[in-house]
Amino acid sequence: MINVDISTAVGGLKLKNPVMPASGTWGYGEEYAEFYSPAELGAVVVKGTTLEPRQGNEPPRIAETPAGMLNSVGLQNVGIERFISEKIPFLRENKCIVIANIAGGAIDDYAEIAKRLDAEKDISAVEVNISCPNVKKGGIAFGVRADTASAVIKSVRKAYKGALIAKLSPNVTDIVEIARACIDSGADALTLINTVKGMSIDINSRKPLLPNSTGGLSGPAIKPIALRMVYEVKKATGADIIGVGGIECFEDALEFIMAGASAVQVGTANFYNPFIMPEIISGLKAYLEENGISSVKELIGVAAR
């Protein structure tokens, strides 16, 4: 059997393997440490952080849908100060590669958080969330237009020297246009995709089930959409991509890699199998061994050429 290499790189960031959690589905890494060390993962992407702490949306925040779920958490988080003082130490002690996901209601908020994180040597990259569908101000509003997406990325680029990843919304007409705008504005890589805006109605109350009316759809239901977007963006731009959307096994991860993703994120599947990420990592390794492929990098984008 050959020695296989599952390390990868995205936006200049070297990862020992291509698997990481999607922001907001794995807390700050502490929650699942009960089961295995977060250092087993390629990186840990933490819950979206805003400048000030946020309470988030009124419950219920979750609705299951066919092969998926809607969420409307609304970026409940402890704010940048407490993130730095209370959450980073655990990740540092566990020697994790940390990707901080950042969000804001105004462009200046993003720049301010980025500036704070630029001084934190334990943060390896920032993932700029311009795609949250569940907050009233900011979030997705920035990510659905090329000019506003560009403005946010430019301001973060000025404030942050490390790897800059833009997390894009699928709720757009032309994903390639937004992707290009982000790359041209200084993003080193793209995360594709955030949740798809959706709805569920309670037929007893005759009202939307979520108090916020709409929520973000995730889970296997959105995998074909995510895969198509990764493929389109890879083909058109050649950019480094982290693929995310409905991944629940190593075969799904491989599809994303072949479509053009250099790494993948796992979200909803963590909820029904807390060991899914280590399982995907070993599955990828076994696939390479069985197929005589020496490095996972050889597979990136093979289906998009």
Added chain:
Amino acid sequence: MNSREKLSSDKIFFGLREVISIKEIIKGTFLLEISSSEQLSKSDAGQFVYIIPRIQKRTILPRPLCIADADAGSVKLIFRVKGKGTLCLSGLSKGDRISVMGPLGKGFKDIKGPVLLAGGGLGAAPLYFLAKKLQNNEKTSIVLGFKNKNEAYFIDEFKSVLRNVFICTDDGSLGSRGNAAEKVREIISGEKILCACGPRPMLKSLSDFAGERGIRIFVSLEERMGCGMGACLGCVVKIRSGGKEEYQRVCKEGPVFDGSKVIY
């Protein structure tokens, strides 16, 4: 041994368990008995177990079920058919294997001295587990409230572990007429701790009462859940904490909360 069994942590089991029995105890409500594990046998009353039904992969989220009893031999779970997931669980048969994760959450801890328990409807189930753990304390009493006699369950089980069992129904078809919150006000006699599980209005009423009387109250809450591990922030309830109101997680800080701090 199932290979996944090795993946469990010291405290939380994750893997397949076998259905020992399943019985419809009242219409639409099932008692599901599954094989146990070291972790599950150490469950606290008020904790919950995740059962993961995946009907042709269309349902994906686990279902939190309350623990009605747990020991080294088996774990008894109670659930009511509400939607696709619980409907699927109701069709399980003896010998089936199901994906299980637990115990999860924070249950009733360090409950000592004269205690009054109050359970409404399905909320009686986790209190049976608590009653069993408190059965050597002769000063433990329970009030059980049901809609009517057809909705009542576990009466004999409660009577076998507690001396004082008070039953009431909304229509008076079993025990006295009235709801559990009213009955608690009527029969309370010097207990300093109240443990309650049931519909939110009942828990609110009891929390108000406990506040007036200056007694401690612990309530068990439920909410739609995602991860069950505290990561996704899906299952929150509003709690008073340090002069502020904040959302706390039913799966992590709860399901059992200090009732005086819950914003109902």
